[in-house]
Amino acid sequence: MEFEKSKKAFDEAKKYIPGGVNSPVRAFGSVDIAPIFIEKAKGSKIYDIDGNEYIDYICSWGPLILGHSNEKLVNGIEDEFKKGTSYGLPTQIETKMAKKIVDAYPSVEKVRMVNSGTEATMSALRLARAYTKKKKIIKFEGCYHGHSDGLLVKSGSGTLTYGIPTSPGVNSTVIEDTIVCEYNNIDSVKKAFQDSDDIAAVIVEPVAGNMGVVEAKKEFLEELRKVTKEYNSLLIFDEVITGFRLSYSGAQGIYDINPDLTCFGKIIGGGLPVGAYGGKAEIMDMIAPLGGVYQAGTLSGNPLAMYMGYNTLEILENNKDIYDDLQEKAKKLEKGLNEHIEKLNIDVTINRVKAMICIFMSQGPVDSYSQVMKSDTDKYAIFFKEMLKQGILLPPAQFEGLFLSTAHTDCDIEKTIDAAGEAFKVAFRK
Structure with missing residues (x-):
């Protein structure tokens, strides 16, 4: 060869x-x-x-x-290209796409489209801090949630491959607000909550896909749901990989656990750049323009990505x-x-x-x-x-x-x- x-x-x-x-x-x-x-x-x-x-x-x-x-998926994409590639204004396909996600995930009442999984997790954590009025977040060893500063601590995928526990250019003050716990070890999480009353959220891959494939124990996820409620923190499922892949309702549909916020990516773009985060309306309505939590994107909800994503979900939903x-x-x-x-x-x-x-x-x-x-x-x-x-x-x-x-x-x-x-x-x- x-x-x-x-x-x-x-x-x-x-x-x-x-x-x-x-x-x-x-x-x-x-x-x-x-x-x-x-x-x-x-x-x-x-x-x-x-x-x-x-x-x-x-x-x-x-x-x-x-x-x-896939021919069923790409059929008609040429016509969409001819209409226009980006408008910077609302389109109906964005609403149709959002409705698809909301209908598939009982925990999601409203959803905001972004351009990548990194944007989704970064934005969800900002929202969680604003909603809870707390600063710190818990993540887990080996779980990768994108390359935003506060999450590049003992993350997975490329950082494991290249032996980078964090990254140059990440301020120590940002890292101080990230608590790293052990995946599948609920005691490490409970201890973190006992040591701090300033934890806004726990973010977790319900099935880790960035340190290889490592399944979370059902009891571990159930306990995460309990402890976050007990301490008035939010539970965030990073379903960028598992969303619409493990099942049509993702990992949360399999484990029957409803997080407060969910992050999406990959499949919902059908091969084009995409990301999204969604959850309870009470929380999501804190995002601008309704609320003060600012997040924006020129290409968010791009009509071509929405077309490909919507077609993908249509096929999955009907088959x-x-x-x-x-x-x-x-x-x-x-x-x-x-x-x-x-x-x-x-x-x-x-x-x-x-x-x-x-x-x-x-x-x-x-x-x-x-x-x-x-x-x-x-x-x-x-x-x-x-x-x-x-x-x-x-x-x-x-x-x-x-x-x-x-x-x-x-x-x-x-x-x-x-x-x-x-x-x-x-x-x-x-």
Whole structure:
């Protein structure tokens, strides 16, 4: 498999873009190779500029639940382009989109559109502070909620990959208002509340998707709901990944827990840049222009993103068996991988929550940040490269989950399982 064009493209990109990429994980740094540059994609397949074809398990990091260039989804987008790409004024599609989200999530009475998951979480926390008149927030080790200053503390995804516990340029005064607790450890949360009466909110990924895939225990989430109510703080679910992916009503629909605020992204844009946050009307009405909490965005509710997002949700709403089908595909992949792991007797753990799945190069169980950090990133890098040679594109980082779509076929899954058997042998030199 040749990558010469990608290598040249990367060299050229590095002259003009920091690190040659516009998001760190795309640099393939943790798997120790130059990134592949993409030309096109269709269905479950993605093609690089060297002409190589891969079964894609990145799927744009989650938005493409219907696969690449789904015809039902993109049908009519040309007409929308012709009408106009951005107006800076209200459109009816924004209201239709908001209604879709409100109807799907019982905890959400009103929703505000933004342009990214980072904007959504940042704005939700500002709102929580204003509503509670408190300053501090609780987040959890390994949970990533975007790159706003106050949340870059023991976060997941790229910061785990590159070993950055925080970031230069983040003021210490901002970090002082962020309390970091242990995921799935309610006692650490209760202690934080006992130590401070100034906690505005707890923000959590109900299923962590940025330190690999780590499921929150139901009891942990239930206790978070209780303790936040007890101390008059808000509970914020970051469902940027899990929203409309675990189920049509996200993780909160599965766990039957209603947070005060929810953050969305990814799937609700159908592949275009998007974010949103929503919750109880009493809280949301504090946002300008009704209230004093200021938040604005020139491209918020962009008509093209709303069109793609609305079409995606329409398809999901009218075909809810999609979620069962995705879970069955994930189960099949999990079963096949585990058969190789048992046969080779290697330290690999497969975590799966519904259709979210992750490969950890470590002995299980993996249910916390400390367990995640025991993963062998060197072995994952070898495994990744061996899978790439066989036409399987996995996330180029140990601390990311695999994303399945409706376009992935049984044949894709079987080919992936077969390739994994050979890749495991090389990674563990069996």
